[in-house]
Amino acid sequence: MRAVAFCHSLLSDWNHGNAHFLRGVLSELVHRGWEVRSYEPRDAWSLANLLAEAGEAPLALFRAAYxxxxxxxxxxxxxxLDLDEALDGADLVLVHEWNEPELVRRVGAHRLRGGRYALLFHDTHHRAVSDPGAMSRFDLSGYDGVLAFGEVIRELYLARGWARRAFTWHEAADVRRFRPLAAGAPAGHLVFVGNWGDEERTAELSEFLLEPARALGLRGRVHGVRYPPQGLRAVAEAGLAYRGWLPNVRAPAAFAAHRVTVHVPRRPYVEALPGIPTIRPFEALACGIPLVSAPWRDAEGLFREGDYLVARDGGEMRARLRDVLSDEALAASLAARGLATVRARHTCAHRVDELLAIHAALSAPAPPAAPPAREEAGDGGRSAG
Incomplete structure (x- = not known):
């Protein structure tokens, strides 16, 4: 069986969280005996920024980790791009939403011309809510369905007539890479792994990360990109060390060197997209680190009470962080429960199970048409049955 994925980049995760899940899914398919190919534009901005910042070393790291x-x-x-060649022999094709509309249209047209594969559009962003005009540019008429990373996104595709079929397919942790590591010398109390957020969570980072760290006198690290000068000053004033971009495969080691992490969702997910945690909580919990989150609504019941703590405001964040750092039993309980939930429900293996079930349903032959009604002698002209 052959799977083909079109994505912004598999090689680079610089400001590109979609690479995390796609790597995990494609890796899982390979381990199940699938042949896998991925295609990404030569001028992908994530890879261009990665090479400009760090050179070729991250590519070697990617190859070693995967x-x-x-x-x-x-x-x-x-x-x-020769789609006949790229899609030759494909059984399953995934096209991620961070592609050019022209590429999306051309792949759909190829499917309509007789492509013998299941074709799915994969949406892992909030643009369906925050920028519907951009999403309406995608021609999905040749697609068999949409994979949406939350129920609210799935419903939008159907309600707006963007797709005939849509399936909820949450992101998940790649537990081959994301797992608890033995703790070495502690690097600090708190680690935050996340980008600045393009003004989608500036106030939230101050309230739920920087001010609590400053008030409690915590030592720790902040990893991410696109931190503006004022953001770098705010991190330093909070007493935290800014360490720039972190290759995703090194996040487990960063978690292992700290005692707690914080999740700060971007505003669109809090206000308009309940039920979508994004991939960071899955990955952190898979590494067995206690997690304290700013508010988001787990509308789809992905997690259990006690998998992580929620702080409703900055004051509660200070209290929650103080509790975790001062109570070893609480910290151990959070780490164990969160890890157990991810391993039981939210790994890339679980998502591939779901994907292959969708693929099987799409690939199954259509049910035979009902036989035409017959008139039986003596039934007064009523149809049989």
Whole structure:
């Protein structure tokens, strides 16, 4: 069986969280015996920024961490992309929403011309709510369905007529890479892994991360990109060390070196997209670190009470962090429960199970048409049955 994925980048996770889940899913497919290919634009901005900031070393790190995906990623120029070649022998094709509308349209047209594969559009962003005009540019008429990373997104695709079918398919942790590591010398109390947020959580980072760290006198690290000068000053004034971009495969080691982490959802997920935690909580809990989150509504019941703590405001965040750092039993309980929930329900293996069930349903032959009604002798002209 062959799977083909079109994404912004598999090679780079610089400001590109979608790479985390896609790597995990494609890795899981390979481990199940699938042949996998991925295609990404040659001028992908994430890879260009990664190479400008860190050179080729992160690519070597990616190959070492994902040996099963070495050689899978193929870079293309859209004008020269040969879809007959790219899709030859494909059984399942995933097209991520962070692609050019022209690429999305061309793949759909290829499917309509007789492509013998299941074709799914994969949406892992809030643009369906925050920028519906951009999403309406995608021509999905040739697609068999949409994979939406939350129920609210799935419902939007159907309500707005963007797709005929849509399936809820949450992100999850790649537990081959994201797992508890033995703690070495502690690097600090708190670690935060996340980008500045393009003004979608500036106030929230101050309230739920920086001010509580300053008030409690915590030592720790902040990892991420696109922190403006005022953001860097705020991190320093909070007493935390800014350490820049963190290759995602090194996040487990960062978690292991600290005692607690914080999740600060972007505003669109809090206000308009209940039920979508994004991938960071899955990955943190998979590493067995206690998590304290700013408010978000678990509308789909992904987690259990006690998997992590929620702080409704900055004052509660200070109290929750103080509790975790001062109560070893509480910290151990949070770490164990969160890890157990992820391993039981939210791994890339679980998501591949779901994906293959969708694929099987789409690939199954259509049910035979009901036989035409017959008139039986003596039934007064009523149809049989």
């Amino acid at each position: 040996p099963e995906l070495d050689g899978v990623a193929r870079r293309y120029d859209l004008a020269a």
